[in-house]
Structure formats: structure tokens, C-alpha cells
Amino acid sequence: MNEKIEDWFNLYADELYGWAYHKTASKETAEDLVQDTFLSAVKGLRNFKGNSKPKTWLFAILNNKIIDHYRKKAKSANVDSKAAEIRSIKQTDSFFDSHRNWILTGNEVAWEEEVHLLDDHEFNKTLDHCVDKLPENWKLAVVSKYLSDKTTDQICQEMGVTLSNYWQIVHRAKLSLKKCIDHNWIR
Amino acid sequence: MNIIMRRILGIVTFSCKRITEMVESKEVDKLSFRDRIRYNTHLALCKACRSYEKQSALIGKALSRMMFEPQEDQKKMDGTAKQKILEKIKES
Structure with missing residues (x-):
């Protein structure tokens, strides 16, 4: 065997x-x-x-x-990682104005149309680096969602969060990843 | 779209932040007819949210694909570590 x-x-x-x-x-x-x-x-x-x-x-x-x-x-998240999470929450909030609409600078990079990005080594490296920078439990949510075949319910149970909490985390994590790619990916 | 228009759009439909939330979760599938029209109207008129919708999907796709991508700097496992694991497999 x-x-x-x-x-x-x-x-x-x-x-x-x-x-x-x-x-x-x-x-x-x-x-x-x-x-x-x-x-x-x-x-x-x-x-x-x-x-x-x-x-x-x-x-x-x-x-x-x-x-x-x-x-x-x-x-084993300590005070530091809790603080990191709070920082990240503030940061994702800062993408929007007081009416919760995007704050735009006018020179946003449009990278969404580029299908070949999936094969672009630099892009994937940037994304990887950005995932790494997420607060621990956001990283956990993202990795569980995309790297395993676990159901949403399973993930919530394992993370000890409610469903709406989980989506909130995934939502914020995605916002962070988008901004991180905007800032760090050099073509 | 200028800031005033965006603000009006936010009041008539949903705020951009709310849209980015809806894009992420499956709740879009469960929207009432009226909310679906509001949602679609927002996306039709707001370029920033349209971009975000696509970027979010692209990030998701890239993340799910990553695990089968060969690593460019392929690391080899240490020989002694390999030997140890092989022995454990044999024992078990």
C-alpha cells in the first residue's frame, strides 16, 4: 500500500x-x-x-x-496583529468618501481588461506579495476561499466567525488587494 | 462622472462601497427586482465600480490558479529531510 x-x-x-x-x-x-x-x-x-x-x-x-x-x-494573534487589522480596516475605509463613494484621483490604472495578466509572472508576484501583507485572519479567509475546496460554512466555522462577518473580511481583503496592486504593480 | 453626479447616483442606487460589497458576496443573486435595477444602473454609470468588479474577479481567478503554477525558483527539499519522511511513510 x-x-x-x-x-x-x-x-x-x-x-x-x-x-x-x-x-x-x-x-x-x-x-x-x-x-x-x-x-x-x-x-x-x-x-x-x-x-x-x-x-x-x-x-x-x-x-x-x-x-x-x-x-x-x-x-495566536497577538495585540500587534489586532492592531494591524484595525489599521487595515481604517485603510480600506479611506478609499471612500463620507458618502461611501470612491475617492478618485483621476489617474487610476486600468488593469482589469488584461486577461493575459493571469500568465504574467510579475503580476502574480505582486499579488502574492499583497496577500502576504494582509492581516493574519484576512489572509486566512482569502487563502481558505481560493486555495481549498472548503464550503463557506466550513470556513466560517473554522474561523469562528459569522457568515456576514466572513463576507466583510473577504470584502475588505479584496479592497486591500486591489489597492495594493494599484500601487505596487509596475508594468 | 463628477463628484456631484456620483453622490446623486449613490443616493438613487447604492453607494460605491456598498456595491463593492455586493460584488463580492453572492447576495446579488438574491436581489429583488427593484434592487437589481438599482445595482445594474450603478454599475452601468460608474466606471470605478465597473473596474472594481472586473478586478475583483481577476484577483479571484489569479488566486485560484496560483497553486498549480510552477514556482520559478523551484526549491528542492533537503535530502536528509526527505529520507526522514520516507522512513515515516514506511513505518506508518
């Missing part, structure tokens, strides 16, 4: 590690996450029906581990 997992380990360990390292910026954490992924894979192999490719399956497990990691980080 485990031979299959061993084969997959030899095939995909580096790729999984690369991704985990990229998401956590720590060698030790990335190694631990890859190890947990394969140990979970051993346990869950019976449930793997082969509907997806092994690599896709392993990545899905790893992503859940990464989210767990973010969640632990968000939970």
Missing part, C-alpha cells in the same frame, strides 16, 4: 515542498507540512478514488495543511 505513496513522494516531494515553502517562507514549516501531507495521504489512500490525478490530490491535502498553519497563526 505504502509503496504507492513512496513513489508519489519521490515524484512530487520537491514540487509540494516548493509550494509549501513559497506559502510559509520557512524551511522547517515547509518540511513539516510535506511530511503531514504524506502521512495523511497514507491514512486517506483508501478514500482516494482516482478521480483526480495523485498530484492534484496531494496538493489539495497540502493546501489544507497550509490553511491549518495559517489558522494556528491567526489564532
Whole structure:
């Protein structure tokens, strides 16, 4: 049974590690996450029906581990990260005037029409950097939403927030990401 | 659109901030007929919100795609760490 997992380990360990390292910026954490992924894979192999490719399956497990990691980080959130969140809330509020309409400067960069952006390395790097700068629990919400196949209800439960709270966080996180890309992406 | 027009649009339809909120959640699907017209009118007239709607979708798409993008500076896992994990797989 485990031979299959061993084969997959030899095939995909580096790729999984690369991704985990990229998401956590720590060698030790990335190694631990890859190890947990394969140990979970051993346990869950019976449930793997082969509907997806092994690599896709392993990545899905790893992503859940990464989210767990973010969640632990968000939970141990200290006064600093609470302050960071308040700062970010103020910042997203400042995009709008007292009537809650956009404050426009007239030289907004239009980057929404560029479909090829998805393949643009610089763009993805900027986005990544921007996600990194989000307050811990905003990051957790975004990563859970886009990197896992968890339902919204599951995410809310795990984060310990109400549904409207969750959408509020995703909303603010998206606003921050938009502004961050506006400011940091150099074409 | 100047600031006065925007303010009027905000009163007649929704504020821009509210629109960006609605764009994000699925609540747009559940709007009443009347609110849907207000929502669509706002987007039709407000370029900034139209941009935002597309940018938000693009960010979402980029984020979901990221995990299958190969990393440009592919890191290799440390050999000793690999060995250790392989042994744990064998044991389990």
C-alpha cells in the first residue's frame, strides 16, 4: 500500500515542498507540512478514488495543511496583529468618501481588461506579495476561499466567525488587494 | 462622472462601497427586482465600480490558479529531510 505513496513522494516531494515553502517562507514549516501531507495521504489512500490525478490530490491535502498553519497563526494573534487589522480596516475605509463613494484621483490604472495578466509572472508576484501583507485572519479567509475546496460554512466555522462577518473580511481583503496592486504593480 | 453626479447616483442606487460589497458576496443573486435595477444602473454609470468588479474577479481567478503554477525558483527539499519522511511513510 505504502509503496504507492513512496513513489508519489519521490515524484512530487520537491514540487509540494516548493509550494509549501513559497506559502510559509520557512524551511522547517515547509518540511513539516510535506511530511503531514504524506502521512495523511497514507491514512486517506483508501478514500482516494482516482478521480483526480495523485498530484492534484496531494496538493489539495497540502493546501489544507497550509490553511491549518495559517489558522494556528491567526489564532495566536497577538495585540500587534489586532492592531494591524484595525489599521487595515481604517485603510480600506479611506478609499471612500463620507458618502461611501470612491475617492478618485483621476489617474487610476486600468488593469482589469488584461486577461493575459493571469500568465504574467510579475503580476502574480505582486499579488502574492499583497496577500502576504494582509492581516493574519484576512489572509486566512482569502487563502481558505481560493486555495481549498472548503464550503463557506466550513470556513466560517473554522474561523469562528459569522457568515456576514466572513463576507466583510473577504470584502475588505479584496479592497486591500486591489489597492495594493494599484500601487505596487509596475508594468 | 463628477463628484456631484456620483453622490446623486449613490443616493438613487447604492453607494460605491456598498456595491463593492455586493460584488463580492453572492447576495446579488438574491436581489429583488427593484434592487437589481438599482445595482445594474450603478454599475452601468460608474466606471470605478465597473473596474472594481472586473478586478475583483481577476484577483479571484489569479488566486485560484496560483497553486498549480510552477514556482520559478523551484526549491528542492533537503535530502536528509526527505529520507526522514520516507522512513515515516514506511513505518506508518
